[in-house]
Amino acid sequence: MPIMTPGAFAYPGTSLDFRTGSWRTARPVYQVRPSPCHAACPAGENPRDYLARMAEANPRAAWETLVAFNPLPAITGRVCEHPCESACNRGQFDAAIAIHNVERWLGDEAVRAAWDYPLPAPAAEAPEVAVVGAGPAGLSCAYHLLRLGIRATVIDRLPEAGGTLRTALPCYRLPREVLDAEIGRLLAAGIPFVGRTRLGQHVSLAELSQDYAAVFLAPGRQQPRRWDVDGRTPKDLHPALTLLQDWVALDAVPAIHSALIVGGGNSAIDMARVLARTGAEVHLVTHDAMPGPGVSRDVAMKAAPRDIDQAIEEGVTIHVEHGIRRLILRGEKVVGVELVRLKKLLRGDGRYEVVPFEGTETVLHVDQVIPAVGQVVDADGMGSLLSENGFFAAGEDMRLPGRDAIYAGGDARERAWGTVSGAVGDGRKAALALHAHLSGRRYETGPAPRPMAIADLNLNYFERAPRAEETLLPPGLRQGCAEIAAGLSPEKVGAEAQRCFSCGDCLACDNCWTLCPDQAVLKSRAPLAEGARYHIDYDYCKGCGLCAHECPAGYIVMEAESRPAGRQQGP
Amino acid sequence: MTTETLHDLRGDQPRFQGLEAGHRACQGCGQALAARLTLEAAGPDVVLANATGCLEVFTTAWPDSAWRVPWLHSLFANAASVAAGMEAALKMQGRDVKVIALAGDGGTFDIGFQALSGMLERGHNVLFVCYDNEGYMNTGVQRSSSTPHAAATTTSPAGVARIGKRHLKKDILSIVAAHHIPYAATASVAYPTDLRKKVRRAIQVDGPSFLQVHAPCPLGWGHGGELSIEVARLAVQTGLFPLIELERDVLIGAMPIRRVRGIKDYLRPQGRFRHLFADDPRAREELAHLQALADHNIEVYGLRGDRPDTLDSEGADTVHRGGRHFA
Numbered sequence: 035m036p037i038m039t040p041g042a043f044a045y046p047g048t049s050l051d052f053r054t055g056s057w058r059t060a061r062p063v064y065q066v067r068p069s070p071c072h073a074a075c076p077a078g079e080n081p082r083d084y085l086a087r088m089a090e091a092n093p094r095a096a097w098e099t100l101v102a103f104n105p106l107p108a109i110t111g112r113v114c115e116h117p118c119e120s121a122c123n124r125g126q127f128d129a130a131i132a133i134h135n136v137e138r139w140l141g142d143e144a145v146r147a148a149w150d151y152p153l154p155a156p157a158a159e160a161p162e163v164a165v166v167g168a169g170p171a172g173l174s175c176a177y178h179l180l181r182l183g184i185r186a187t188v189i190d191r192l193p194e195a196g197g198t199l200r201t202a203l204p205c206y207r208l209p210r211e212v213l214d215a216e217i218g219r220l221l222a223a224g225i226p227f228v229g230r231t232r233l234g235q236h237v238s239l240a241e242l243s244q245d246y247a248a249v250f251l252a253p254g255r256q257q258p259r260r261w262d263v264d265g266r267t268p269k270d271l272h273p274a275l276t277l278l279q280d281w282v283a284l285d286a287v288p289a290i291h292s293a294l295i296v297g298g299g300n301s302a303i304d305m306a307r308v309l310a311r312t313g314a315e316v317h318l319v320t321h322d323a324m325p326g327p328g329v330s331r332d333v334a335m336k337a338a339p340r341d342i343d344q345a346i347e348e349g350v351t352i353h354v355e356h357g358i359r360r361l362i363l364r365g366e367k368v369v370g371v372e373l374v375r376l377k378k379l380l381r382g383d384g385r386y387e388v389v390p391f392e393g394t395e396t397v398l399h400v401d402q403v404i405p406a407v408g409q410v411v412d413a414d415g416m417g418s419l420l421s422e423n424g425f426f427a428a429g430e431d432m433r434l435p436g437r438d439a440i441y442a443g444g445d446a447r448e449r450a451w452g453t454v455s456g457a458v459g460d461g462r463k464a465a466l467a468l469h470a471h472l473s474g475r476r477y478e479t480g481p482a483p484r485p486m487a488i489a490d491l492n493l494n495y496f497e498r499a500p501r502a503e504e505t506l507l508p509p510g511l512r513q514g515c516a517e518i519a520a521g522l523s524p525e526k527v528g529a530e531a532q533r534c535f536s537c538g539d540c541l542a543c544d545n546c547w548t549l550c551p552d553q554a555v556l557k558s559r560a561p562l563a564e565g566a567r568y569h570i571d572y573d574y575c576k577g578c579g580l581c582a583h584e585c586p587a588g589y590i591v592m593e594a595e596s597r598p599a600g601r602q603q604g605p
Numbered sequence: 606m607t608t609e610t611l612h613d614l615r616g617d618q619p620r621f622q623g624l625e626a627g628h629r630a631c632q633g634c635g636q637a638l639a640a641r642l643t644l645e646a647a648g649p650d651v652v653l654a655n656a657t658g659c660l661e662v663f664t665t666a667w668p669d670s671a672w673r674v675p676w677l678h679s680l681f682a683n684a685a686s687v688a689a690g691m692e693a694a695l696k697m698q699g700r701d702v703k704v705i706a707l708a709g710d711g712g713t714f715d716i717g718f719q720a721l722s723g724m725l726e727r728g729h730n731v732l733f734v735c736y737d738n739e740g741y742m743n744t745g746v747q748r749s750s751s752t753p754h755a756a757a758t759t760t761s762p763a764g765v766a767r768i769g770k771r772h773l774k775k776d777i778l779s780i781v782a783a784h785h786i787p788y789a790a791t792a793s794v795a796y797p798t799d800l801r802k803k804v805r806r807a808i809q810v811d812g813p814s815f816l817q818v819h820a821p822c823p824l825g826w827g828h829g830g831e832l833s834i835e836v837a838r839l840a841v842q843t844g845l846f847p848l849i850e851l852e853r854d855v856l857i858g859a860m861p862i863r864r865v866r867g868i869k870d871y872l873r874p875q876g877r878f879r880h881l882f883a884d885d886p887r888a889r890e891e892l893a894h895l896q897a898l899a900d901h902n903i904e905v906y907g908l909r910g911d912r913p914d915t916l917d918s919e920g921a922d923t924v925h926r927g928g929r930h931f932a
Contacts, residue, residue, distance in 0.1 A: 042668075043670075044665065044667070044668050044669055044670035045670065046625075046670060046672060046673045046674070047625040047670070047671065047672075047673050048668070048669040048670055049625055049626065049627030049628050049664070049666075049669040049670060049671035050625055050626060050627045051627065051669060052627040052629070052666070052669055053627070054626070054627060054628075054629070057632070086926070089926045090926070090927070494838060494919075494922060495922055495923060495924040496923065496924070497913075497915075497919070497920055497923045498913075532925070532926065536926070541924060541926050542926055542927050542928055543924035543925065543926065543927075543928050544924075544928030545924060547928075548642075548797050549638065549794075549797070549834055550638075551630060551633060551634045551635070551637040551638040551641070551833075552626055552628070552630070552637065553615075553622060553624070553625060553626040553641065554626055556611070556614045556615055556618060557618060557619060558614060559617070559619060569611070569614060571611055571615065571626065573611075573626075574626035574627055576631075576632045576830075577632065578632035578633035578823075578830035578831055578833075579632075579633070579829070579830060579831030580633050580830060580831050580833055580834060582831065583831040583832065583834070583835065584834050584835075586924050
């Protein structure tokens with residue numbers, strides 16, 4: 035009913051009686067959409083979310099957001115090749131966020147401040163899972179099981195937990211104190227660890243299957259892959275893995291005048307760097323290309339670009355897209371190799387073929403050839419579970435086909451990521467699948483959603499800002515276990531977090547609230563029930579789409595209005 | 606969320622909402638946004654005199670009002686005179702309340718022009734805000750003296766004889782500033798912080814002040830409602846709508862343009878300039894003419910920024926987590 039006033043004037047704000055929302059043909063909806071960093075992270079982390087907490091100057095909440103996916107941030111912050119940063123939309127604007135350094139700082143800060151892992155104490159009647167292998171996959175699986183209320187015991191053939199992190203990662207990349215502190219804290223949070231227990235020798239798989247509700251196998255790849263050139267190998271062949279393990283454990287490196295490392299992965303680069311530090315002349319040959327913009331991951335060296343750069347700084351000569359055609363032997367001892375240029379070319383069937391080019395052969399004189407061409411699984415105690423090619427044929431849910439309660443992941447899996455963060459992700463997926471299995475549900479994974487592209491953002495609202503770079507130890511000072519990368523100061527970590535575009539999630543920038551011509555966006559001082567700061571009042575929203583167009587982060591999407599256009603009730 | 610909580614939330618907004626929802630502006634209306642932003646900065650202690658026009662019509666469909674401040678409409682031509690009278694009466698009563706006159710470009714450049722000039726000349730303590738949507742949009746998109754050169758309207762159609770409006774956009778700011786008033790400025794809805802800063806400045810001034818706010822009209826300009834801010838931003842970044850401030854007819858400030866865009870970026874999303882993209886030598890000439898007008902503005906007002914500046918055309922709309930920018 036219209037309100038009649040003596041002077042025929044209207045009371046303030048009475049237009050609220052008129053619901054302009056009925057004009058709408060499309061409605062804006064706040065929708066959290068996947069960020070590219072999240073989609074790219076093999077561990078399943080969502081850097082956008084912890085960068086947001088960090089930008090709000092709440093490091094503890096940031097760390098808790100982070101360890102909801104990855105319990106080892108101080109470690110992965112140092113050793114992961116950070117595909118999140120390659121995917122970061124900011125990389126196409128000025129420079130990617132230094133996510134690895136935020137992650138590293140949060141991990142270190144948690145150790146320093148002794149923040150407890152957010153883990154509930156498992157119920158007394160909770161089922162228990164046996165985890166074989168205390169590397170990143172096994173530890174991650176046990177941790178995530180515990181988060182889900184399932185107890186887990188980790189066994190390992192070595193006396194200490196850590197797996198490949200401990201046996202083969204050089205301490206200048208991952209200092210022992212960082213490794214010991216983070217893994218020690220994780221185990222202390224409630225994960226029983228039984229060392230010096232070798233599967234097939236001290237305990238059998240059948241016993242584990244009988245004593246535990248399920249088994250997760252994460253033995254890693256501990257055997258060097260066989261290597262030869264046309265069936266020939268030098269007499270004094272030492273695989274890189276063995277040499278690296280000796281160096282890590284005993285600080286012992288054989289005296290070599292000149293060496294050629296074969297391979298393009300992290301072990302090859304680590305081996306090359308360790309030898310170069312002894313003053314040896316070190317070459318590295320790989321079929322792969324140098325990673326860089328426009329180079330497909332399929333043909334690029336598997337080692338992290340950062341480590342490749344540091345190896346070159348330290349004097350390693352890298353021959354990319356070269357192969358060994360022939361070993362030049364004097365008796366049984368190698369004195370050189372014949373190299374040939376080659377390329378991995380994409381064939382019609384979608385596979386890459388290595389094509390050597392005739393007439394590009396050169397001779398390189400070296401007195402050692404050290405293969406670092408990958409590792410295979412040590413089959414002891416679980417040989418019957420491995421597929422023909424020597425790995426576990428685990429599916430997306432990490433379950434072994436045909437086995438009900440045996441799961442496997444980490445490097446020992448076929449098509450493994452071959453990285454620490456990949457192993458952490460495998461452990462988490464296995465825990466989720468085990469949790470579903472033990473509670474009698476199906477483990478469902480939907481199709482991977484399309485991550486936000488830079489075109490989905492409104493870049494008008496962002497300013498260029500330089501990326502915070504950490505200082506690196508100069509090559510001349512890189513000795514022993516001195517850590518090369520210094521990390522960032524807390525101030526710089528905060529600044530990096532502020533640079534995040536927040537792709538697909540609310541930046542709380544007020545743009546929608548400020549720019550709505552119809553006052554249909556309401557702002558709340560405290561977070562609303564849905565966790566958001568803004569609420570669209572559909573009684574008045576006319577559906578113009580301005581908020582969605584001007585949202586810097588692409589957090590607002592327009593959806594077609596499903597109801598038929600209602601007749602507006604007149605006054 | 607329940608109706609009650611929504612109602613409570615609406616009553617608890619951390620800003621002054623002088624213009625309420627439920628008004629009948631078109632989807633994506635630049636003027637509705639500009640009016641709310643103005644009142645947000647001007648605060649509750651103001652009274653408004655509104656000329657006839659879109660703003661008057663869509664905010665006060667009888668018997669409702671979308672306003673939360675005292676508001677008066679009399680005629681198309683006399684908003685400035687009414688405001689002057691209100692100011693004089695309030696002064697007599699000894700009340701310190703700022704009077705704001707609101708008008709579209711018709712009520713400023715054309716029909717309300719002499720009343721505006723008189724108010725400025727008599728030195729009333731009134732802020733006159735012109736929402737410049739470059740035409741008579743309420744009555745069906747007729748050309749005004751603010752319609753830009755070469756734009757098509759129903760009374761300056763693009764056809765065989767002519768290719769949109771023949772005449773130039775009137776330089777109202779120079780005319781107003783020539784009254785030697787303390788403050789006159791242009792602003793744009795694409796830069797809300799800048800707009801509110803200028804409103805606060807204009808409110809503080811003792812004496813007449815004037816703001817010309819560029820406010821896109823999706824209906825009259827022929828672009829999607831979602832593009833209103835985008836189009837307004839491009840008007841600034843091409844140099845076609847310079848954001849400047851004048852005190853006593855002297856240029857005291859201009860928003861530098863960090864990255865000068867070509868005028869086609871601004872013209873292309875708008876239906877009123879569609880004919881300029883036809884394969885026609887006259888269209889090419891008019892494009893060159895409009896580009897020359899933009900270049901002229903950039904030169905005359907010294908708009909080209911020599912280094913990135915947080916208050917230039919790229920920096921002034923930068924957002925931050927937590928919304929401090931718009932606080």
